[in-house]
Amino acid sequence: MRKAIPFFFIFFMITSMAISQSEQSQQLFFKGLIDKYEAKTGIRILIHHNDLSSLNKVSEQVNAESILDELVKETQFAYFFVGERYAVVYPKRLRENYIKQQTRPSASKNKQTYKVKGIIRDNEAKTIIPGALFSIPELEIGQQTDSNGEFSLDLQEGTYIAYFSSLGKETDRKIIRVYQNVELDVTLFESTSELEMVTVSDRAIDYNVKSTALGVAKMPIEELRLLPPLLGEVDVIKGMLMLPGVTTVGEGASGFNVRGGGVDQNLILMDGVPVFNPSHMFGFFSIFNQDAIKEAELYKGDIPAKYGGRLSSVLDVSTKQGNAKKWIGEGGIGFLSSRLGINGPISETTQIMATGRFAYPNWIIHRIPNAKLQESSTYFYDVNLRIDQQLNDNNSLSLSLYKSQDYFRFGRDTAFTWQSDLASLKWKSIWGEKVGSDLTLAYSGYKYSVLGEIQPLDFDLTSQIDYFGIHQDFEWIGEKLEGLEFGYQVNHYSMGMGELVPSSETSLAIPQKIPSERAVETGLFVQYPLKIGEKFEAQLGMRYSGFFAMGERDVFLYDENFARDVSRVTDTVSYGAGEVYQRYSGWEPRIAFRYSIGDNSSVKASVNRSIQYLHLLSNNFASAPVDLWKLSDQYVQPQESWQYSVGAYRNFNFDKIETSLEFYYKDFNSLLEYRDGAQLILNPALETSLVMGRGYAYGGEFLIKKKSGKLNGWFSYAYSRTLRIVESQFEDETINQGEYFPANWDQPHDMSLLLNYKPLRKVSFSATFNYRTGRPITLPSSIYDINGSLVVDYQERNQARIPDYHRLDLGVTFDGNQKKDSHYKSSITIAFYNVYARKNPFSWFFQPDLAGAVPRSYRLAVIGTVIPSVTYNFTFR
Amino acid sequence: MIKKLTIFLLLIAGIFTNSCIDEVVIEVPGFEPQLVVDGWYGNSIEDTYIRIYYSAEYQSGVVTPQYRQANVNLLYIQDQNGRRINFIPVPNSISFLPENYFDPEPGLSYQLVFQLTNGNSYRSDFEMMPPKVEIEEITESAFEALEVINTPGVSLSQIRTFASINAQISDPGVGEFGYMFSTSGISEDFTFSESDNCSCTCYSFISNIFDKLNLLSNREFQSRSFQHSLGDIPLTSLGRFYVNTRVRTVSKNNLEYLLKIDEQQKNTGSIFDVSPFRIKGNVRNVAENQNSVVLGNFFVFQQSGLEKLVFRTEIRAASLDLNHVFDLPPLVNSSCIEIYPDATPIPPIPFR
Structure with a gap:
């Protein structure tokens, strides 16, 4: 009987919110x-x-x-x-x-x-x-x-x-x-019937078939809101993870992986500003507040020439402009986080949008009877501000600001904080009648801090990234050469490599600072759509990028007859501030073709080359918010990839149903790997811990999507592999004896199903199911002891896999008053994450109970149970 | 309403407490025994030994791994001047003990050399003998900490008091090296009985009061006097506690090797932990096959020790500002062994 209560509750909610049957029957008839x-x-x-x-x-x-x-x-x-x-x-x-x-x-x-x-x-x-x-x-x-x-x-x-x-x-x-x-x-306003249905898209309804774009997905926030929320929050990155070819190594890991690429190979932009860590609370939330976001677009195959600097994908997220006519407030209240936003006109030509979000899970964490958790603490907040100013018919300005801070303490010894600061100023203009221009000035700052609080060695370890960039994109809108795009980009990076300072006067910690790395990255691009007849279309793009690593820097030279080691330093070369000590450059062709087969079908192909001058250093189980970013130098060459993709596309039932099948092959060069036991933090000779390798990835992706109707959603399946190899004449610089090994995120099978069902005007149900192969892991090979301490000897890297991952989420949204003239509207979303409470392993680890005991094998499931959430969303004006 | 809210809170708490870590049985395919060297040379002849053997198959939680002896036909330690200590095998064992012995000299470097009967020869890097450092004093300080008490069906968290046992050391300031502390203890544990002939006081041996490897670099402490924690003991009973600690100084390279073992043993599989890897030591094959795997390490050390009988009553008396609680001694019929089966009712020498 108790089990039946929730069903009665839902039944009651549905029936009480249903509109009159007679009105409905008329609408349903038509x-x-x-x-x-x-x-x-x-x-x-x-x-x-x-x-x-x-x-x-x-x-x-x-x-x-x-x-x-x-x-x-x-x-x-x-x-x-x-x-x-x-x-x-x-x-x-x-x-x-x-x-x-x-x-x-x-x-x-x-x-x-x-x-x-x-x-x-x-x-x-x-x-x-x-x-x-x-x-x-x-x-x-x-x-x-x-x-x-x-x-x-x-x-x-x-x-x-x-x-x-x-x-x-x-x-x-x-x-x-x-x-x-x-x-x-x-x-x-929301429809009271299903009659006024037209397809919402800024693109043609059959864009997927008719364009040259290959491996591109666009998600407006309205579509993201259909997903069941985790911990009450709708999330851009969680939405992207439902697409084929986009995976994560597990719950709690920052970032995502696209087509065999690492998390650092995704260029994540918010209003044109690069984001260095897109996650709050270890990936349970993303930095994108749903109230501030207009849409998100992911390029994973054919990356337009205007984007550069990353190998695998571009996630371009744009915030929304404030309402031009009236002030509107909106927000949501949940058990773990709440948000509030307001937008509206300051004058006839100026709009403002401001949102804020705060997560407060401590009140629950501190009630858990676990000493470690009761001494733990976590929170985050973020704010968005956007101001749009129409200067005249041909010119407008847009200022977008973002700030966030995360805090996490586990136990009493160590605390972690990290913060992101983003700013962009965009000037959109039309020069004459034939040239449109977007000029963007951007700043992105990322800072993390690790606070060690064990006396007398209490310390504060910090690292700061500062990015300044300017890019200008032009579009030719005249009749001849229509659609021609060209532009330039100049970025300056300053990457903090770590600074440790004593955090109290009595601390005995020795201050240490690894000099920051600096560089300028430049890019020029041109792109032109070429139409040859009705059936054949091409997008021809070319990008030329350059990179200049600059001092001040001391560069160690090593004896080339041995593996790099601090004991093999033969000389040190010092470079002054601003002095260029290493240059790289390269052409990056971006070419895509489309051939139409009838009105509803096409085949496409694309070739892409990308060069990446930044590297994320991580030898952990997964990428963490406190990982270091490193610039290329004379020992760490730029990463580069060639991607070859083909795809077939067909729409059915007047474009209501989209299908696609894509295949790709990628060659990676100069991939950064780490030696066994690498020391990545506060290492003045970081190159002695790093090795360079190469790799390849390949796969196929299938997507079928129903875009409208009471029941809509999509199903996707991807098969993909990504392998790496690190060879060297020196044993210490070789991984896996010079044989190929799977990357940490090599998960061959990935399947997602998303369903939305809206049987009544005010009630909608959603369900998502995700399955993917377990990620690679390094397993013990044997055991031995050193002076009574038992030590596990591990096999070669990533030769085993943890069990497969699968999860079902369910959600239901009840809309409250939606009347046209109402000043207040609301909805309640009830969601269940991981409905059947599967303990999906994030990792296996091996730990002794006591010193000298044989380590036992354990499974860590970050979320090992069902997580319900209830969020009350509201809008007022 | 309050009741409903409480139920809801417990539900949420229950969701989060639903263990995310549990022991699993993992099939480990592809076992390959590897040659292991565990060699120690220092100022204590009793603690100078070499063990050369093959690693055992890993099985989660197995009590005693069985190692296979390696066939060695030559084994010695030599200093940088060529002076040697030869080692001879201990029958039916994987260990080798010194045939001749001379005291190590701080600042001098030593190397392990051996050859297997199959002809493969191995040698370690030269490791510099660190100085000997004495523990000046063992001190105690009381502190409060939250502890979760698990009883069947109920988990309670309570603030309880503990004593931190610390070693006072003065670093000689002769360069960078490491400290390796190992501290055992004997706890005097009380029970009570209605019987007149009760052996109600037990003495429980604790092999390592720190639970893990206790390692420290002297990098921050060179030429300084400093305190270092040897472990914590609870102050919820009034029995005495015998502390017996040894400190070994080891070379900087040796410390780095031990720190990797420590890191491996503390791994929790989270995103902040390093992916597991094979720990490579300082021993290499000098014959043709340069890439053959040799596990383990050759260590050089100097050792000193100190012991002390700690009175919990005195520590409590000196920290009356803390919220001390007292666990009632358990009731037994006639002997404390009923509660402490691994302990002895016969007072060890420090308690007599």
Whole structure:
């Protein structure tokens, strides 16, 4: 009986929130007809819900192609088509009155033409809506909004009734008076029916098939919100992990791995600023606050030439602009974290968006009867601020700021803190009529600190990264060479390699500082879309990057007849501040082709070369927030990769269902590995702990995605391998006896399933299932003892695997009041992470109970149980 | 409402306490015995020995691994001047003991050399003999710490008091080397009985009160006097505690090797821990096969020791500001062995 209580509760919630059945049945009747018509013709019918009762009740037996005519036959309604995708049903009188006015003798023949432009926004997400439809039935014209949610039409002076529609939104009608240039800002509300469905996208609905883009995924925040949240938070990176080819080595690890690449091989950008650690609380949260994010785009195959500096992927996250018309507040309250944001206009040309988030799990951690945990503590906070200023028709400025801090103490001995500071200033401008320019100044700071608190050796170990960058992208928008993009990029890095200072006056810790590394990275790029006939299209890109490692630096020279070791230093060369001591450069071609096969299918291929001058140093089980970033130098060459990809794409059911199959092969050169027992912290001769290797990765990825309907979601499967080799004439610089070994993140099988089901207007269910092969691990080979201490001898690196990972998450969202005129809206999301409480191993380790005892083998599962969360989300204005 | 909130809190706490670490049986394929050297040469002839053997198959929690003896036909330690100590095998053992012995000289370097009967020859790096350092004093200081007391069905956390046992040492300031402390103890444990003839006081031997390897570099302490913790003992009973500590100084390279063992034994598999790896020592094959694996290490050391009988009552009396609690002695029928089966009721010499 007790088990039944939750089901009764859910049943009650569903029924109490359901809208009236009679209204629903009418809507469902018309929806059935509209779906049938669309299935037959590919055209979506848009109807204002107030007009439904005046339309004909067409028999379900009627020929599908005749449905539209039958609906309006002998009624006061007519319809017109917008392109080949949409049919708008509207009252005939609008058109008739317009024609009547035009034929009146008094009608002026010299009417002026004005520009009507505007932006369509989402009332719930407070984001703009790309792909929304703006139409004027009396003129029988319409236009979809672009990637910025904007539309623009030239209209003769007059008064019109305009329709605004979008996916899942109520079609809105407004009277617009066009006697001068008009700017509109339209907010669409949640639909009370399923009728006004159009596809939301800033791209064509069949972009996946028709573009040259290969291995590219875009997720607006609305789509991310459909995922069941972990600990109450919707997360960009968790969403990306559902895509094929994107994996993680386990819960608690920072970052993610794409197509066989390391976590340092992903360029993560927030408003154009690189992020050095995208995780809070060891990856349980990402630094991207859902209230601040507009969308995230992941490039894992064909990386556009404007991006550089990383080998495997680009995750480009953009924050949202403040509302131009009204002040809007939003937030969420959960058991472990809460957030609050506000955005709105400061003036007619200035908008502001500010959000903050704070996680406070200590109140739970301190109630756990475990001495170590009761002495532990953790929290984080982050804030986003964005200000947008429209200077004039051709110029706008955008300032985006972000700050976060994490704190983690486990036990009483050691505490860790890390903080990120990001800032960007973007100037968007149009030069003349044919050149658009985006100029971005960026700063990214990352600092971590390890506080050792054992007296009398208490210390503070810190490392600081400072990045300053400028990049400018131009786009040619003239007729000839349309779509040509070119630009430049200059980045300056200062990488702190560690500084230890005593943290009290009585501390005996000896201060130590490893000099910071500095370098300038430059890049020039050009990219051009080439169309040859209807079926063949190419994207030709080229990037040239340079890297200049600069002093002040002392460079050790080693006896080349031996493995590098501090005892083999033969000389030291000192370089002054700003003096270049190592240069690297290289061409990075980025080429992609697409060949269309019919309207719904295409095949694509791409070739990419990337060079990366930064390296993340980690010899731990997984990447940690306190890992060091290192620049290339004369001992550590830049990483480089060639990626060859092919893919086949096909859409079904008028682009409602997307499928893709992609294969790739990657060659890696100059990969950084570490020697056994490497000392990476406070090592003035770091190169003695590092070795260079090479590797390769290959795989195939399959995705099937249903984009609309009550039940939508996707299924993905990827098979991938990534192997490395480190050879040397010296035994100490050889790994695995010079044989290939799997990378830490080599997980051949990866499968994800995401389902969303919205049976009723106010209730939606979501489920995700993820399965992947266990990651490689190094196992014991034998055991021996040294003076009574038992020591495990380990096998060669990564020759075994921990058990496979799989997890099911479930979530349900109950929407509260969604009325159009309401000032307050809310929803409750109840989610269960790891529903069947699988103890997915993060690692195996071997530890003796007591000194001298034979180590026992243990499994560490970071999350070994089901984690429920309840989050109350709200919006007010 | 409060009851519901409490239930909810316990539910959440229960979720987090659901153990994330548990022992598992892991099949370890591909066992290959490797040659191991465990060699120690120092100022104590009793503690100078060489063990040369083959590693045993790893099985989680096996009590005593069985090692196979290596067949050695030549084994000696030589100093940088060529003076040798020869070693002879101990019958039915993997150990070799000195045939002749001379005291090591601080600052002089020593090397282990041996040859197997199959002809393979091995030698270690030269290791510099560190200076001998005496423990000046053993001191105690009381402190409070949170401890979780697990009883069947209930876990309680309670602030309890402990005594930190510390060694006072003055570093001679003659360069960088390491300290290796090993501290054993005997705890006087009380029980009570209604019987008149009860042997109610037991003496429990504790082989290592630090639980782990207790290692320290003198890098921060050169030429300084400093204190170092030898371990903690609980102050919740009033029995005396006998501390017997030895400190070995070892060369800097030897310390680095031992620190890798310590790191391996403290590994918890988390993202802050280093991925496991084969620990390489200072012994190498000098014959043709340069890449053959030799595990273990050759150590040079100087050793000193100190012992002390610690009175818990005095430590408690000197720290009355702390919140001392007292665990009632357990009830027995006639002997404390009923509670402390590994202890002895016969007072060891330090307690007489």
